[in-house]
Amino acid sequence: MSTRKPIIAGNWKMFKTISEAKQFVEAVKGEAEVDGVESVICAPYTTLPALVEAVQGTSIAIGAQNVHFEDNGAYTGEISGLMLKEIGVKYVIIGHSERRAYFAETDEIVNKKMHAAFKHNLLPIVCVGEKLEERDAGQTKDVCKTQTVGALAGLTAAQVAETVIAYEPIWAIGTGKSSTAADAQDVIGYIRSIVAELYDQTTADAVRIQYGGSVKPETVVEYMGQTDIDGALVGGASLEPASYIALVRGAK
Numbered sequence: 001m002s003t004r005k006p007i008i009a010g011n012w013k014m015f016k017t018i019s020e021a022k023q024f025v026e027a028v029k030g031e032a033e034v035d036g037v038e039s040v041i042c043a044p045y046t047t048l049p050a051l052v053e054a055v056q057g058t059s060i061a062i063g064a065q066n067v068h069f070e071d072n073g074a075y076t077g078e079i080s081g082l083m084l085k086e087i088g089v090k091y092v093i094i095g096h097s098e099r100r101a102y103f104a105e106t107d108e109i110v111n112k113k114m115h116a117a118f119k120h121n122l123l124p125i126v127c128v129g130e131k132l133e134e135r136d137a138g139q140t141k142d143v144c145k146t147q148t149v150g151a152l153a154g155l156t157a158a159q160v161a162e163t164v165i166a167y168e169p170i171w172a173i174g175t176g177k178s179s180t181a182a183d184a185q186d187v188i189g190y191i192r193s194i195v196a197e198l199y200d201q202t203t204a205d206a207v208r209i210q211y212g213g214s215v216k217p218e219t220v221v222e223y224m225g226q227t228d229i230d231g232a233l234v235g236g237a238s239l240e241p242a243s244y245i246a247l248v249r250g251a252k
């Protein structure tokens with residue numbers, strides 16, 4: 001039986017001001033905290049210091065949505081792992097498909113960011129997943145393999161064991177269309193087998209793999225019922241306190 005702790009991570013994307021973020025934490029404190037489930041809010045940079053302060057004394061963790069791979073330098077508009085660590089965030093999303101699509105992040109950049117995260121003791125939630133045309137062409141597993149191998153390159157087994165991988169089919173993000181639990185299990189089980197090939201079975205058994213793509217409180221239970229699915233990375237349904245609370249409770 002798996003000893004992996006389920007993890008629900010809300011990805012707020014570019015939503016919420018500082019005051020809205022604080023109100024959200026007030027509303028979910030004590031409610032989106034369930035024994036045996038990890039609850040993480042990945043929020044815009046501007047809200048992170050206030051959120052880290054607001055969740056003190058709770059079991060809710062805070063994450064960023066991106067990180068630059070250098071510690072500092074002439075990279076206008078960027079934020080480094082060094083800076084995030086100082087704020088006190090625990091997690092960072094790396095390689096989200098929106099970063100790959102709109103900000104030209106390649107597997108190589110994603111990998112550099114993974115190394116930067118570990119350098120600063122931040123835990124990465126690294127996203128992989130296929131486009132609709134790749135799915136239609138039967139390339140889902142090939143794409144996920146390439147992205148997983150690329151993301152993990154050069155990491156130690158101990159680092160991979162601490163990594164969270166989010167399988168997010170791009171056609172399911174924000175569309176209301178989602179992968180069936182069985183299809184998500186099939187791909188996520190495959191991703192775990194890739195980790196076993198690259199490292200060993202112990203590491204593969206330790207790495208947590210989430211499903212993401214139009215997850216709702218009503219559907220999270222079905223995903224969580226699958227052998228290899230350890231949680232969810234949730235966009236839209238993580239923005240309202242009641243919905244977020246239901247997601248965390250549904251992951252138990």
Ligand SMILES: O=C[C@H](O)COP(=O)(O)O
Nearest residue numbers: 011173174213214235236
């Ligand atoms: O990071 C979260 C994913 O992009 C999923 O977003 P969604 O739940 O709004 O489909």
